[in-house]
Amino acid sequence: MAVRLLLHFLKLPLAGRILAMATVTILFFGVTIHIVEPKVFPTIFDGVWWAIITASTVGFGDFVPVTVEGKLVGIILILVGAGFLSTFFVTLAATTVQTQNALNHGKAAYKGKSGHMVIVGWNERSRYVIKQLIKLDPSTRIVLIDESLNEKPIQDVNVHFIQGSADQDNILIKAGINEAKTIIITADPSVSEVESDMRTILQLIAIKGINPSVYCVVEILTQRQINNANRAGADEIIESNSLSGSVMMNTILNQGISKALDVMLNQNHGSKVEYRPVPSELLGQSFNMLVQKYYNDEILVIGIKKRGETFVNPPFDMKVEYGDELLLICGHYRSSSSNS
Template structure:
């Protein structure tokens, strides 16, 4: 025998519905009811039921157009009752509507609203590097981007001139990542937590990476690692790209020691190469088995400078001129 399905009483469904919708429903019923009554009480002044409903709406909204006015004592008593009851409902409705709007706006700023989009970029952790990255993206990207920021330390959205959806919470927890809709994200960037020691910050990054990959194994992840000891662990955890911040800084310092003033030169060079000017491209069929020198001369005519070759995961910068281009190689080029 089939088990009878339990139906939730209409009363409980009504109680659980948003209060704004309940008040709006009462206002509609109230206006229809009073509009119908006034039509039958004064049919000459209100020839149609619609005329009565129109008068009821105008009255409760305190607009007072005066195109329909009750003239009898009974009609005016009905109008008084409508004003006393209906105006209160309408005022309450708009007050609550405004209150809910403010609550939603505050919830968005405070990171309490779930992100519903997809193919977005998720940035985990807030620091000045993230701020600068967003500023650079705003300059070089012409089309709007969907960016979600996850951070536990911020009280509200830290930047207002760039459209960002903020999620407040610990990024190692699945429910926080789900609030950012990680399963449908395109790219996830995990930055190092500057409030922690370097080793602890790297461990937190790797745990976050594992959580992200657990929810979306195919998402492209870029992680910031501070200590060389955790590079292998980040790779094992599934990082698609690892940025070694401390090593990059040490290279700049070494070059500045060996050649004074090099740090400013490197910064200007990187500033000119920001965006898609420095990129990897797949080797075309006509490039196969040519030497690096032949390819260098050929692409220079197209205003493209080849500065390296990526082969089997290793990037060779400025390889020997007689290096032969092979299948599955990728070219590191600078576009003009």
């Protein structure tokens, strides 16, 4: 039994061990002074109270030893107990500073709630995503992994920084990869597009190797690496060069279209583009009927997703089937609250 208690004691952090020793010391001297001077200290609680006040050097004077033995107990308590308490508070302060430094420099493992989001790579895109997520839902838990940063770039309590490369198992475990809900891997702007895609795919393989079920969104810059990203297990691929090129091309043909796209995609502007499963009561209906039905709820249906392929503005007579999803433009709160 004693050996087991000693092992548990040794496993405690330094501040915990010092606090435990200080507690035992206070209890010991509180009981001792009660035994030595029972008239002055009629209860053990009175003795413990005196020991705490004496060891902390506050000295209220409501209990004072009167015998030589009692005073010797007080002297030993001051020499021993005050040292323990002082050491405890100094150690506690040092531990707090070390913990804060570890958090700021990305050395501490994530120990928050499960279901968090992991973002790999620090750049303007990840900065934008993090700020927008926090703005939409301040309770969102985000872990940022980056090897180029030396300290946490965003001072938000819900953003946890891990310094390192996302292709290393120990870094991914630090980020709580096994309990993460979604992972976004952004392209590295400091290297060539080909090398950036290779790093992205390597990180994706490492992530899926640890947690195959986590939803992975990856940014790919070159068309020829799309198939490799799919083979590596990407759940969704963002072709950023292709997307930006399409926006530029449409802006050339239709001036001002980029502003309209920004309003449509930017959730802070009051609209949200999302997929939603087709309600069972609407199965077999035509696209035209769906447009009219959702229009009454102030939701715009702009497409149908069938077997992984999205049809934007399909023929009005196209029927929806089981497993199809609707592509909608709707407001934030309506989209989350409406069951239509």
